[in-house]
Amino acid sequence: MASLIPVSDPADPRLADYVRLRDVNLRKSLEAEHGLFVAEGEKVIRRAVGAGHPVRSLLTSPRWTGPLADLLDGVDAPAYLVDDATMESITGFQVHRGALASLERLPLPSVDAVLATARRVVLCEDIVDHTNVGAIYRCAAALGIDAIVLSPRCADPLYRRAVKVSMGAVFAIPYARMTNWHDDLGKLRAAGFTLLALTPDQTVTPLDEVPIGDRAALMLGSEGDGLSSHWLDEADERVCIPMSAQAMANGVDSLNVTAAAAIACHALMR
Amino acid sequence: MASLIPVSDPADPRLADYVRLRDVNLRKSLEAEHGLFVAEGEKVIRRAVGAGHPVRSLLTSPRWTGPLADLLDGVDAPAYLVDDATMESITGFQVHRGALASLERLPLPSVDAVLATARRVVLCEDIVDHTNVGAIYRCAAALGIDAIVLSPRCADPLYRRAVKVSMGAVFAIPYARMTNWHDDLGKLRAAGFTLLALTPDQTVTPLDEVPIGDRAALMLGSEGDGLSSHWLDEADERVCIPMSAQAMANGVDSLNVTAAAAIACHALMR
Structure with missing residues (x-):
């Protein structure tokens, strides 16, 4: 059961896990240093806890202790209570979902480990936008993709915004991060x-026309430049989603990466 | 050719079209009153101009007049030049894309008019989020959907954020807005x-397994509640995108509306 601890000073060091949640650079270094991440909203916090992440603390306001009683009952950690203005001054934005949690990261499995039992995999190369990463996880999980493998520089799925957009899917689908951008595609081929x-x-070839074998990995490139020439060269097949010729003539010549990922994941699961 | 007019006072009435671009309620009444909308970035502004929207004015900064020379040459309207701080104080955010344009809205065609030559249509019921509206337009246009029909309360595709997310696709695909939520589905059936x-x-039935006739309309519901029971009842067929049973057991039980729209538009064009 959480211990409810009112805090009035935004500079209280016990709230340090929650500072400036929109400052990506600060959060990167702070979260790496302390091995933590932040989840927002009861549903997502529950999924993080359910996935085995120990709770460091919760941050909420006194008026939410009633609606969140079940969550607070089930968590063995301090729950700091602050008013809405203090919450905003700490985090840098208006928290609409009642509660934040700071949770401990867990060691990620290796690429080989997530591949061992997977048949359908999404490979993300250097996707930089956390919203896109979260949307890809939600989509991949919902459609039944077995695992996600990230390139070394791909954005962090446990950054608050990615966790939120994924609706907690980052806790539902196994994933690993490559350590070697140049060579690690070989691990997929070996598997x-x-x-x-x-x-x-x-x-x-349109993706719908490509035979999908027993084990297939869909490679998605970064928002701006798409897949690197190295990864394109390493692919067994290049595939596309057919676009309208008229739209292309009108300058609407691409889908965003999450729309493309949705269509492609669906095709991969056919 | 645009006339370049330096302005230093953020309260200058000539800049009134650009005030508080993130204040949805203010913008709704201001844009309706003056019949205007705002486009952001050279590419999107060009598409709006190309679609026949007269330019009321441009707003940019002196350092952008060089890179945007072609755009400025081709527009017959005042281009107000302000520094970055003034730009931010007027609009309420940092404008990264060099220029804003205020353009005149044009009368929308009727539902019957957009249906006349269309075979594949997307119908949006009460989608409230401008980002989702923009993403649906981009996707529908790219995949070759012929027209979009909006319910009376659906969010405005010409709101700045929708225009931006659509990458200008709101100017590439014909659309109409219903005037009667209860009865206007009859116009599609009659057509x-x-x-x-x-x-x-x-x-x-999974959408991939439904026969798509000569003319088909895909009905998309609002973010929270989906389609109303009235629209569901009026449909000829209810269709779904198959989800992973395991994901649903893990609580990942839905796609967001733009991912669902992407998959469904692709299926509709098969």
Whole structure:
């Protein structure tokens, strides 16, 4: 059961886990140093706890202790109570979902470990936007993708915004982060995966027409430049989502990465 | 050719079209009153101009007049030049894309007019989030949907955020707004459209398995509640995107509306 601790000073060091949640650079270094991440809202916090992440603390306001009684009962950690203005001055934004939690990160499994039992995998190369990462996780999990593998520089799925947009799917789908961008695609090939590189290039095979083998990995590139030429070269096949010729003539010549990921994951699961 | 007019006072009435661009309620009344909308960034402004929207004015900063010379040359309207701090104090945010334009709205075609030549249509019921509206337009346009029909209360595709997220696709795909939520589905039926209601209900037919007739309309519901029972009842068929049973057991039980729209538009174009 959480111990309810009123705090009035925004500078209280016990609230340090929650400072400036929109400051990506600060959060990167702070979260790495302390091995923590922040989840927002009862539903997502419950999923994080359910996935085995120990709770460091909760941050909420006195008026939420009633609605969140079940959550508070089930968590063995301090719950700091602050008023809404203090909450905003600490975090840097208006928290609408009642509660924040600071949780401990867990060691990620290796690429080989997540591949061991997977048949359908999404590979993300250097996706930089946390909203996109969260949306890809939600979509991949909902459609039944077995695992996600991230390139070394791909944005952090446990950054608050990614966790929130994923609706907690970051806790529902196994994932690993490559350590070697240049060589680690070899681990997928060694595990028998066909590497399918998704590209806007309309001259390659439409994804719906490509035979999907027993084990297949869908490669998604970064928002701006798409997949690197190295990853494109390493792919077994380049695949596309057919676009409207008229739209392309009108300058609407691409889907955003999350729309493309949704269509491609759906095609991969057919 | 635009006339370049330096302005230093953020309260200058000539800049009134650009005030508080993130204040949705203010913008709704201001834009309705003056019949205007705001586009952001050279590419999107060009598309708005290309779609025939007269330019009321441009707002940019002196350092952008060089990079935007082509745009400024081609527009016959005042271009107000302000420094970055003034730009932010007027608009309420940091404008990264160099220029804003205030443009005149044009009368929308009627529902019957946009249906006349369309075969594949997306119907949006009460989508409230401008980001989602913009993403649906981008996706629908890119995949070759012929037209979009909005319910009377659906969010405005010409709100700045929707225009931006759509990458200008709001100017590339014909659309109309219903005047009668209760009865206007009859116009689609009268025009020979099969009405397909997309729902998260996993007991209905997967969209991929439904025969798509000569004319088909995909009905998308609002973010929170989905389609109203009235629209569901009026549909010819309820269709779903199959979700992973394991994900649903883990509480990942839905796609967001833009991911669902992407998959469904792709299926509709098969």
